[in-house]
Each structure stands twice: as C-alpha cells, then as structure tokens.
Amino acid sequence: MNTANILLIERGLVKLIKNPSAPIMGFGMSLFFLLVYNAGIGGIGSMEAFGAGGYLSFVFPITIISLAMGSSAGAGQTLNADMQSGYFKRLYLSPAPRWILVVAPMLADTISSMAFTILLIAIGATFGVSFQFGLLSVLGILLLSFLWSLTLCGFSAGIMLRTGQYQSAAIVTNAVFPLLFLSTTFLPRELITAKWLLAISWGNPVTYILEGNRFLLAGTSSASFFYIGLLIFSITSVVSVTFALRSAKKIKV
Amino acid sequence: MIAEIQIQELFKKYPKGTEALKGVSLEIQKGQFFTLLGPNGAGKSTLVQILTTLINKDSGSFSIAGLNPEANQSRIQKMIGVASQDNEIDPTEKVENLLVFQCRLFGLTKPEASKRANELTQLFELDKERSKKAGALSGGNKRRLHCALALVHRPRILFLDEPTVGMDPVARANFWEVITQLNTQEPVTVFLTTQYLDEADKHATEMALIIAGEIKYSGTIIGFKKMVNPNGVMSLDDSYLQFVKTVSNPETSKN
Numbered sequence: 001m002n003t004a005n006i007l008l009i010e011r012g013l014v015k016l017i018k019n020p021s022a023p024i025m026g027f028g029m030s031l032f033f034l035l036v037y038n039a040g041i042g043g044i045g046s047m048e049a050f051g052a053g054g055y056l057s058f059v060f061p062i063t064i065i066s067l068a069m070g071s072s073a074g075a076g077q078t079l080n081a082d083m084q085s086g087y088f089k090r091l092y093l094s095p096a097p098r099w100i101l102v103v104a105p106m107l108a109d110t111i112s113s114m115a116f117t118i119l120l121i122a123i124g125a126t127f128g129v130s131f132q133f134g135l136l137s138v139l140g141i142l143l144l145s146f147l148w149s150l151t152l153c154g155f156s157a158g159i160m161l162r163t164g165q166y167q168s169a170a171i172v173t174n175a176v177f178p179l180l181f182l183s184t185t186f187l188p189r190e191l192i193t194a195k196w197l198l199a200i201s202w203g204n205p206v207t208y209i210l211e212g213n214r215f216l217l218a219g220t221s222s223a224s225f226f227y228i229g230l231l232i233f234s235i236t237s238v239v240s241v242t243f244a245l246r247s248a249k250k251i252k253v
Numbered sequence: 254m255i256a257e258i259q260i261q262e263l264f265k266k267y268p269k270g271t272e273a274l275k276g277v278s279l280e281i282q283k284g285q286f287f288t289l290l291g292p293n294g295a296g297k298s299t300l301v302q303i304l305t306t307l308i309n310k311d312s313g314s315f316s317i318a319g320l321n322p323e324a325n326q327s328r329i330q331k332m333i334g335v336a337s338q339d340n341e342i343d344p345t346e347k348v349e350n351l352l353v354f355q356c357r358l359f360g361l362t363k364p365e366a367s368k369r370a371n372e373l374t375q376l377f378e379l380d381k382e383r384s385k386k387a388g389a390l391s392g393g394n395k396r397r398l399h400c401a402l403a404l405v406h407r408p409r410i411l412f413l414d415e416p417t418v419g420m421d422p423v424a425r426a427n428f429w430e431v432i433t434q435l436n437t438q439e440p441v442t443v444f445l446t447t448q449y450l451d452e453a454d455k456h457a458t459e460m461a462l463i464i465a466g467e468i469k470y471s472g473t474i475i476g477f478k479k480m481v482n483p484n485g486v487m488s489l490d491d492s493y494l495q496f497v498k499t500v501s502n503p504e505t506s507k508n
C-alpha cells in the first residue's frame with residue numbers, strides 16, 4: 001500500500017486513541033448489558049433451552065453486536081471533525097487517492113471496534129462464556145463483527161459525506177437500534193410466544209449474527225445461521241463501502 | 254505552446270440555482286503573476302475550486318500544465334499548491350505536526366519532511382508557534398499556516414484565494430516577500446484572487462475581471478488602467494471602481 005494510505009489510516013487510529021469516547025462508551029454499554037441481563041434474567045439459564053453455556057453464553061452475542069453499534073455511532077468522528085474544520089479539503093487537495101480519505105477513517109473505526117470486541121470476548125471468557133470451537137469460535141465472531149461494523153461505519157460515513165453534517169452519522173445507529181430487539185435477543189425461538197416477533201426475526205439480519213454467534217458459542221443455534229450471516233453481511237459490507245465511496249464523489253466540501 | 258492554465262467556456266450552476274460561472278475563458282502563461290479580481294459573489298472562488306478539482310464544472314474544459322486535472326488528480330495535486338479562501342487546518346494538531354504530515358502526504362521522507370517544515374515555519378515566521386496547537390493560533394498566524402501548508406511540495410503553480418485576509422501589515426509584507434520570491438526565482442505561476450487591489454497592483458502583472466460569472470476584462474494590469482482611463486494615471490483601485498460602476502447592474506453588486 002502506498003505511504004499516503006498508511007499515513008491516513010495511522011492518523012485515523014491516533015485520533016481515535018486521543019479521543020476514544022465513542023468506542024469506550026460503546027464498550028461500557030456492552031459491559032453494562034452483559035451484567036444487567038445476566039444478573040436480571042440469568043436465573044432462567046438453568047432451563048434446557050440455553051444449553052450448557054447457560055444464559056451468559058446466550059446473551060453474550062447481543063453485547064458484541066451493540067459494541068459495534070456504539071463504535072459506529074461515533075464512526076467517522078475524525079471524518080466529521082475534518083469536515084467541520086475544513087481540513088478534509090486540505091486532504092482532498094493532496095495526491096492521496098480520494099477513496100482512501102473515506103476508507104481510512106472507516107477502517108480506523110472498524111479496527112478499534114475489533115480491539116474492543118477482543119477485550120469483550122476476553123472478559124466474557126473469564127466469566128464463563130463457552131466457545132465451542134475455541135479459537136475458531138473467536139475468529140468466527142470477530143469476522144461477523146468486522147462485517148457488521150464495516151456495514152454500519154460505511155453507511156454512517158456515506159450519509160455524513162452526502163449531507164455534510166456530522167450529526168447524521170447517528171441516523172444509521174438509530175435506524176438499526178430497534179432491530180436489536182426484534183429478534184431472538186433475550187429468549188430462544190422456542191420460548192417466544194409472539195408470532196409477529198418470530199416472523200419479523202426471520203427477516204431481521206441481526207438475527208443471523210445473534211444466532212450465528214450462538215452457534216459458535218454454546219452451539220444452541222444451527223450452523224446455517226452463521227453461514228447465512230456471513231453471506232448477508234459480506235454483501236451489506238460491500239454495499240455499504242460502495243455507498244461510502246460513491247458518496248465521496250458527491251461530497252459537500 | 255499551450256498555456257500553463259488554459260480555461261475554455263467554463264459553466265457552473267449551483268444546485269440552489271446560482272449561476273456562478275457563465276462561460277469563463279482565460280489563459281495564464283507559465284511564470285505569470287495573475288490576479289482574478291471581482292466583487293464578492295462574482296465567481297472567483299468557484300473558479301478556483303473547479304481548477305483545483307475541489308468541485309466539478311458543468312461544462313467547458315480546462316487544463317493545467319497541459320494535463321486534464323480531472324483525469325490526472327494525483328499528478329495535478331503534486332504540481333499545484335492551493336490556499337483556499339477558508340482555512341483548511343486541523344485545529345487539534347500542532348503546527349509542526351500539520352506541516353510534517355502534509356509533507357509526508359506529498360511523498361517526502363520523515364527527515365525531508367521535518368527539514369521542509371522547518372524551512373516553512375521560518376519563512377512564514379511561525380517559529381515561536383510551532384509547538385502550539387493550530388486552533389490556538391491568532392487569526393493571522395492561522396492564515397500563515399494555511400498558506401505554508403500549500404507550499405510543502407514546492408508546487409509550480411500556486412492558487413491563492415484571498416490569502417492575506419486577517420493578516421496584519423507585517424505578516425502581509427512577509428507573505429508577499431515569500432510569494433514574489435517564488436514567482437521570480439523558481440518561477441512559480443501565481444493565480445491570486447484578492448480584494449486588496451493595492452496588493453494586486455504591486456505584485457501581479459496580468460489580471461482578469463469577473464463580474465457575475467462573466468469575464469469583463471483580461472490582459473495586463475497596465476492595459477486595464479489604460480482602458481479605463483486612457484489619459485491619466487490612476488491606481489488599480491480607482492480604475493477598478495470606475496470600471497465596475499459602469500458595467501455592474503444592481504443584480505451583480507449584491508452579496
């Protein structure tokens with residue numbers, strides 16, 4: 001990769017490290033979820049439906065999903081600061097290829113989201129979350145999270161570039177938020193009585209990360225969720241990154 | 254030989270309906286010190302932004318150093334230095350870091366970059382400010398930094414859009430010393446827009462006058478003065494005022 005690209009990704013990461021409030025808040029929120037869900041409803045984990053991993057392993061995926069969301073709400077914080085200050089134009093007037101100006105901060109956001117996901121996985125493991133394929137499970141979870149993060153960050157960045165307003169990055173997070181709960185988030189499919197919720201859950205892409213992760217964790221869901229999840233989010237990642245790049249052409253500088 | 258900056262029939266209309274450029278054609282030769290004059294809202298910045306590929310034209314064509322900038326983005330950026338009308342600085346970074354980073358973006362190695370950053374801080378009298386955050390600089394020094402950032406890669410063409418706004422007289426004199434030296438020694442082609450006509454008169458030789466998106470005059474400054482007032486000797490300022498009064502209608506003088 002050329003030097004300008006590396007410099008810009010580096011800069012994105014350094015900026016995040018200097019001002020990590022978004023990813024840290026995302027992380028704090030996830031940790032909080034993990035604690036309160038487990039404390040509040042963890043008792044039902046002795047039921048057979050939760051498998052050997054108990055409720056903690058069952059509810060763990062939602063914390064991973066919300067972690068990526070927290071980070072992507074702050075996604076493009078560098079991009080936005082640069083647009084506000086006009087510095088983005090200065091970068092635009094450099095020989096760096098223009099796509100990297102958009103991709104670099106997105107990658108930085110995604111990389112930071114991954115770092116916190118690893119931390120969360122480590123914490124989960126110490127509290128007894130089970131990973132049925134060991135390291136492979138961890139890699140699988142990271143892969144799904146990466147695609148999920150990239151999807152969110154790409155749409156956020158794209159919308160921001162098109163509107164020229166940094167507040168609009170949160171549109172994506174807000175739009176996606178309900179999806180977290182329109183799924184088999186807290187209870188396994190067998191225990192959900194509302195037919196409409198079950199129906200919606202099949203069409204909700206979040207279901208496939210949730211259950212895909214559950215397959216990798218305690219094995220309470222089938223492998224097909226994981227593969228469908230990979231497929232869906234590979235596609236959405238491509239769409240989202242393409243959207244972000246196309247937005248760079250329509251940029252309001 | 255093709256001009257260093259060649260512009261043919263450029264049109265630009267903003268989405269909100271303002272027709273900013275209505276068929277602008279200009280030729281600026283290599284090494285010239287050219288200034289584009291015109292009232293606020295005449296389309297000067299729009300033209301600069303199109304030439305530097307920050308925004309797209311609607312129709313027409315232009316070339317810089319014989320290249321089509323839209324198809325040679327990265328090559329063109331290495332040739333031109335741009336100080337836009339609004340400052341383009343990251344306020345959270347230190348002056349020195351901004352300069353070094355900009356040098357590195359243009360392909361200078363680390364040692365080269367810090368050497369160049371040093372030169373520029375000295376040239377623009379920013380030595381004392383180098384470890385300050387850019388956001389903490391005075392208005393004039395921000396402007397100096399903004400212009401210094403345009404020079405990191407020793408461009409052969411400089412676009413300066415109202416560069417001296419906010420600089421005190423000393424800073425301004427220092428700035429022109431740097432620019433005229435580049436223009437006479439390297440020689441760097443200068444494309445300047447300014448509202449300070451004394452500056453234009455003193456440093457530039459060629460000019461164009463744009464009003465409401467149309468070029469009303471292009472040629473030498475001396476020629477312009479003669480055209481406006483064939484007998485007497487008037488300053489550029491007075492010639493400009495007299496000329497604008499005669500050609501403008503109320504529509505163009507607003508904004």
Ligand SMILES: Nc1ncnc2c1ncn2[C@@H]1O[C@H](COP(=O)(O)OP(=O)(O)O)[C@@H](O)[C@H]1O
Nearest residue numbers: 267269271273292293294295296297298299300
């Ligand atoms: N981003 C924009 N959107 C809509 N109209 C614009 C925009 N930028 C400039 N204009 C309009 O285009 C005209 C030319 O503006 P500009 O090129 O900035 O003039 P100048 O630099 O000569 O003062 C003005 O009428 C201005 O209001």
Ligand SMILES: [Mg+2]
Nearest residue numbers: 297298299338
């Ligand atoms: Mg202007």
